[in-house]
Amino acid sequence: MSKPGDYAAVRRDIAALLHQPEYDDGSAGPVLVRLAWHSAGTYDAGTDTGGSNGAGMRYEAEGGDPANAGLQHARVFLEPVKSKHSWITYADLWTLAGVVAIKEMSGPEVQWRPGRTDFVDDSKLPPRGRLPDGAQGADHIRHIFYRMGFNDQEIVALSGAHNLGRCHSDRSGFHGAWVNNPTRFSNTYFRLMLSRTWKEKKLENGVRQFVHYDEDADEELMMLPTDLALVSDPSFRPWVELYAKDKDRFFADFAAVFAKLIELGIKRDANGRVINSDNLKGGYHS
Ligand code: CCH
Known part of the structure; x- marks a missing residue:
């Protein structure tokens, strides 16, 4: 148990659990980043619903969304940290874990502020289908991310x-x-997207993706249809080209937009303190 509010202690314990030799590429980092993103990426600016407040993925309605398949691994990795620092909310822990994982995997420092609540406000629950589908194209990506309030860049x-x-x-x-090297944050994704020839491949399960055999790695690398839509779309493409060339610019822009992502739907007063809906009727605590 640490002193309530000792986020440095939580950060240290998250960093210490990233090394997982038996799991995937040896790191819990990537799946923690995905947990943070999916917890926040349900936000709808129009109705001010969804977002990381409430940590709704603990419950079947959101956790059971097929788009969230596999994220239970991330939540299980974090459980010992939650037990040790029981004062932190899940909503804060999941977003902070993504930020710590990015930094520990040689990525940029992303600004993170505490104050999310685990209170589930029934009127803010997101319906399923708010997260992107990798089988689709540029129109779908815009539909999903414009809804959160993001632009093409x-x-x-x-x-x-x-x-x-x-x-x-x-x-x-x-x-x-x-x-x-999928446990080291870099701009390689953008460089490969532009420089390699991607061939469509139908997997045994019928799913279509794009592949390129990488001789250095001696393995087949992949792109989703949504990834390659960033290259073929005339308004996305200049940003892909910029980030492929300029790693520092990518890191700075990524840090800014990830910080914005994990703040979606979080209301703060002039001092940065969260104004939450704990006092509203109709919700429930875990
Ligand atoms: Fe993603 N992502 N993502 N993604 N994603 C997947 C895995 C990761 C889409 C689809 C998929 C973002 C945007 C999109 C991560 C971070 C982000 C997978 C594989 C699919 C499919 C899941 C599996 O099988 O385990 C689509 C579509 C979009 C947008 O159109 C954004 C934004 C972020 C974060 C900022 C990370 C990290 C992973 C790897 C997870 C892992 O377990 O290794």
């Missing part, structure tokens, strides 16, 4: 998270990693 910067981790046949149905 921010969409491309955020997508750079696919430098990390991999697709799992038993989770999304897609298979493989985007880059050959």
Whole structure:
């Protein structure tokens, strides 16, 4: 148990659990980044519903969304940290874990502020279907991310998270990693997207993705249809080209947009303190 509010202690314990030799590429980092993103990426600016407040993925309605398949691994990795620092909310822990994982995997420092609540406000619950579908194209990506309040530049910067981790046949149905060193944050994803020839491949389960055999890694790398839509779309593409050339610019833009992502739907007063809905009727605590 640490002193309530000792986020430095929580950060240290998250960093210490990233090394997982038996799991995937040896790191819990990528799946923690995905947990943070999916916890926040349900936000709808129009109705001010969804977002990381409430940590709704603990419950079947959101946790059981097929788009969230596999994220139970991330939540299980974090459980010892939650037990040790029981004062932290799940909503804060999941977003902070993504931020710590990005930094520990050589990525940028993302601004993170505490104050999210685990209170589930029934009137803010997101319906399923708010997260993107990798089988689709540019129109779909815009529909999903404009709803959260992001522009084309921010969409491309955020997508750079696919430098990390991999697709799992038993989770999304897609298979493989985007880059050959998927536990180190970089702009390789953008460089490969532009410089390699991507061939469509139909997997045994019927899912279509794009692949390139990488000789250095001696493995087949992949891109989702949504990834390659960033190259073919005339308004996304200049950002892909910029980020492929300028790693520092990518890191700065990614840090800014990830910080914005994990603040979606969080209301703060002039001092940065969260104004939450704990006092509203109709919700429930865990
Ligand atoms: Fe993603 N992502 N993502 N993604 N994603 C997947 C895995 C990761 C889409 C689809 C998929 C973002 C945007 C999109 C990560 C971070 C981000 C997978 C494989 C699919 C499919 C899941 C599996 O099988 O385990 C689509 C579509 C979009 C947008 O159109 C954004 C934004 C972020 C973060 C900023 C990370 C990290 C992973 C790797 C997870 C792992 O377990 O290794």
